[in-house]
Amino acid sequence: MRLVADSGLWSTGRQAAQPQLVAVLEVSGAVLSWTVDDAAHAAQITFTDPDRADWLWRVLGEPGHIALAAALHGGTPEAAVELADVDLKPETLEPLRRLALGHWLRRWWPTSQRNGIAALDAALLDAEIAMLTAGAEEFFTDDTFDSDVAALLRPHTAALSAHLQGGDPRVVELVRTCADLADDVGVAFDETDSVAVRRDDYALAAGADGNGRAASSIATGTGSVNWGAVPPGIFDAAEDTIHWQVEAVGGSAKAVVHVELSGPGLAAGITVRLRSGDFSGAGVLDANGVAAFPILDGPHPVAESAAWDHDWRATAVTVGADAEESSQTRERIREFARARLRAPAGDAFLAEVLVAESDY
Amino acid sequence: MSAGFETATSAVAVSQPRRAVIDRAWRAIGPGVEVLSGDDGGPLRRTVKRILDPLVLRLRSNTQYSAPFVDADTAVAMHELIISHAPQLRSAAAWFELLKRERRRLRITTGNAQELYFPVCFELAVTKGAPAQEDDGSAESVLREVHGDRDRTAIEVLNQYVTNPDVVAALADQLGRSWSDVQAGPEITTPFLAGLTTVLGPAQGHTAAVARQRVWSALIADATPYNLGAKARGAGELPWSITALGLSSVEPQLPPDIVSGSDSERPLNRSVVDRVRATLRRAMGRDDLPDIPMLCAEEVDRSCAPWGLMAEDKQATLIAGIEVGACLAPLSESVDIRYELAAQIQARLRKEAYVLHARRYLADGGGPMHPRQQQVIDDLASFARPYLSRLWARLHGRDVWQEPCDDVDDVRALLEGVARSVSLDHRQRIKSMLELQVAG
Numbered sequence: 001m002r003l004v005a006d007s008g009l010w011s012t013g014r015q016a017a018q019p020q021l022v023a024v025l026e027v028s029g030a031v032l033s034w035t036v037d038d039a040a041h042a043a044q045i046t047f048t049d050p051d052r053a054d055w056l057w058r059v060l061g062e063p064g065h066i067a068l069a070a071a072l073h074g075g076t077p078e079a080a081v082e083l084a085d086v087d088l089k090p091e092t093l094e095p096l097r098r099l100a101l102g103h104w105l106r107r108w109w110p111t112s113q114r115n116g117i118a119a120l121d122a123a124l125l126d127a128e129i130a131m132l133t134a135g136a137e138e139f140f141t142d143d144t145f146d147s148d149v150a151a152l153l154r155p156h157t158a159a160l161s162a163h164l165q166g167g168d169p170r171v172v173e174l175v176r177t178c179a180d181l182a183d184d185v186g187v188a189f190d191e192t193d194s195v196a197v198r199r200d201d202y203a204l205a206a207g208a209d210g211n212g213r214a215a216s217s218i219a220t221g222t223g224s225v226n227w228g229a230v231p232p233g234i235f236d237a238a239e240d241t242i243h244w245q246v247e248a249v250g251g252s253a254k255a256v257v258h259v260e261l262s263g264p265g266l267a268a269g270i271t272v273r274l275r276s277g278d279f280s281g282a283g284v285l286d287a288n289g290v291a292a293f294p295i296l297d298g299p300h301p302v303a304e305s306a307a308w309d310h311d312w313r314a315t316a317v318t319v320g321a322d323a324e325e326s327s328q329t330r331e332r333i334r335e336f337a338r339a340r341l342r343a344p345a346g347d348a349f350l351a352e353v354l355v356a357e358s359d360y
Numbered sequence: 361m362s363a364g365f366e367t368a369t370s371a372v373a374v375s376q377p378r379r380a381v382i383d384r385a386w387r388a389i390g391p392g393v394e395v396l397s398g399d400d401g402g403p404l405r406r407t408v409k410r411i412l413d414p415l416v417l418r419l420r421s422n423t424q425y426s427a428p429f430v431d432a433d434t435a436v437a438m439h440e441l442i443i444s445h446a447p448q449l450r451s452a453a454a455w456f457e458l459l460k461r462e463r464r465r466l467r468i469t470t471g472n473a474q475e476l477y478f479p480v481c482f483e484l485a486v487t488k489g490a491p492a493q494e495d496d497g498s499a500e501s502v503l504r505e506v507h508g509d510r511d512r513t514a515i516e517v518l519n520q521y522v523t524n525p526d527v528v529a530a531l532a533d534q535l536g537r538s539w540s541d542v543q544a545g546p547e548i549t550t551p552f553l554a555g556l557t558t559v560l561g562p563a564q565g566h567t568a569a570v571a572r573q574r575v576w577s578a579l580i581a582d583a584t585p586y587n588l589g590a591k592a593r594g595a596g597e598l599p600w601s602i603t604a605l606g607l608s609s610v611e612p613q614l615p616p617d618i619v620s621g622s623d624s625e626r627p628l629n630r631s632v633v634d635r636v637r638a639t640l641r642r643a644m645g646r647d648d649l650p651d652i653p654m655l656c657a658e659e660v661d662r663s664c665a666p667w668g669l670m671a672e673d674k675q676a677t678l679i680a681g682i683e684v685g686a687c688l689a690p691l692s693e694s695v696d697i698r699y700e701l702a703a704q705i706q707a708r709l710r711k712e713a714y715v716l717h718a719r720r721y722l723a724d725g726g727g728p729m730h731p732r733q734q735q736v737i738d739d740l741a742s743f744a745r746p747y748l749s750r751l752w753a754r755l756h757g758r759d760v761w762q763e764p765c766d767d768v769d770d771v772r773a774l775l776e777g778v779a780r781s782v783s784l785d786h787r788q789r790i791k792s793m794l795e796l797q798v799a800g
Binding site: 007008009019020022023024026031033046048049051054055056057062065066069075076077103104107108135137138140141142143144145148150151155183184185186187188227228229230231232269270271284320321322323324 | 375376377378379380398399400402404405408409428429460463464469470471472473474562564700703704706707708710711712714715716717718719720721723724725727728729730731732776780784787788791794795
């Protein structure tokens, strides 16, 4: 095993992939990461505090753990350290990789009506992640970002209770075992007679149809949402889901932006910015994913005539935070999701299996 | 902690990871402890934390068992100690099963069952052996007691005590006198701050570790932390602003009130009664708490002491924390890092921020994805404030219980641990700010 310095910490190697493609898990004293679509399942371990990684003997063997601790103790991460005869036992990391993958699925699954990628059942996914977390608790001596089982279950008590009445025995089995776990960690499942309202995760919000081009529009165009700039569960994960048009209202230019929605999250409050040469504008999406705002040239409103003269081809519309993201990264994620749905792997979550089955 | 580690480096061949030693001993107990074990047969994390460490290995008095690596002799001693408690552990397991059944029957759903019941079960196992075959109602009464919030009683007594205006007047009088007793001496501060560079610096090898301990021992005897604390209440010049650090809402620091105010006040503004209340809240399960009048009188003196802390080692640790806190900024790339320990903590915080980023809770560069997150992000930008608030609370606790801060490794671990818990807290807030908005 070789340890290198990575931004002031010891690591088994730098994680090269874009953060969107990385499944991470924060355990006691370390952050583990995998590239989601790496078939080899190679793990990177970055030690936030090797002394607190008291589980290392489980994945390196006792001599390996001792050798690693001795090599790193007291030293600032600098030149690489080579540890002869110390190797990860990959099978010991497998449950952790699956847990990391579960957390990744919660956040990056590319739900899209347009692309035909259905949403994963959030309650079932979180229930399974909670079970895996409890099963890996020897890696959570310290509380970490990922150790809180109760927090995973708490939002879903009604939905999980409702699942108990569903017919699928796999679902019932998962929820049953999970109910015991919930009980232990102080989360009360609702009485079974309270029926959760099932949301249609596909439903497009009513409202403006972004494709309709108003008669008065000066220019229109499309753009794509950067996933890393917005919370999950709000926007359709296809490309070109931002539709913008420039209109003239009362003699000055106004932008109307509509973003396609797909998911239970609320779009309201998320910022939108438009930039086109020297012109710019900013607004906030409403619950329907629509924002309308004046276009400015510096501090001044852009007059209708100036808007007609402007070349709008280089217009960029940003939704959410400023973030760089390539469309290839997103396509790679979609491809990963499609592949998992085509042929659910051994590490598939029940929520994925259910979506895969309903595709037929 | 490095004390145990020296053993490991000098005797690599015979040393063993402590957790592996515990795991082996646990498995040797055999059947009867399944409810205290994980799927793989090892002890649950809370079995270790709540039963084995404090009640079987008794780390408080047997510090040799707490090192991350132990030598062969210590390993054997730990193994035997755990095995010799096998009957009690089996009984504790039986009690836990019983309590869980009762919990379900009584429809109690609050609190983590393992966290709350494990120590009680072990205590029952030691005092009563295995639970009776016939239900004698003892499980129910145990649960009622656990969930009955014992500490509320002490807090009630406190609240009652300070409704008496004479009591409050006497405490106010004492406070007036104690406050004026504290005066800064003439000593200069530079040697202390220079010493911190060593304490918060690296120490590779045994000699350096010994030297670092020696410097810390000298620093906690230095008058600087006292003097700086005394200057914080006068016109005297401090190297920092106590309002910017979030330790006080006014500058210079004013004497605290006896009763009024709220928990949300900055540490040095909290009223005497609030400080005592915090002590009582943290006193879970401790029997050695002095009575309320004594606690209040003592807290008056403490609140008048420099930094609101009586002992010099606590005052010195707070100064070290101020210096470290100034270097921490989880969402910024580069900050001024004067100390190696601060650099280490900062590197961790950055990694933890990356986890948020990889989980789509924060945008690249630390920006909010949703305006709702802005407040927490602003809080993170001034990390020193929550960091020092929490450090102060921990030091206050140690000051009350007279737990020392004289071991340099322990102090460094404290400074690291506070950063870890503040960071976790903040990140959970950032996360919940995003999850809040999902309807249903």
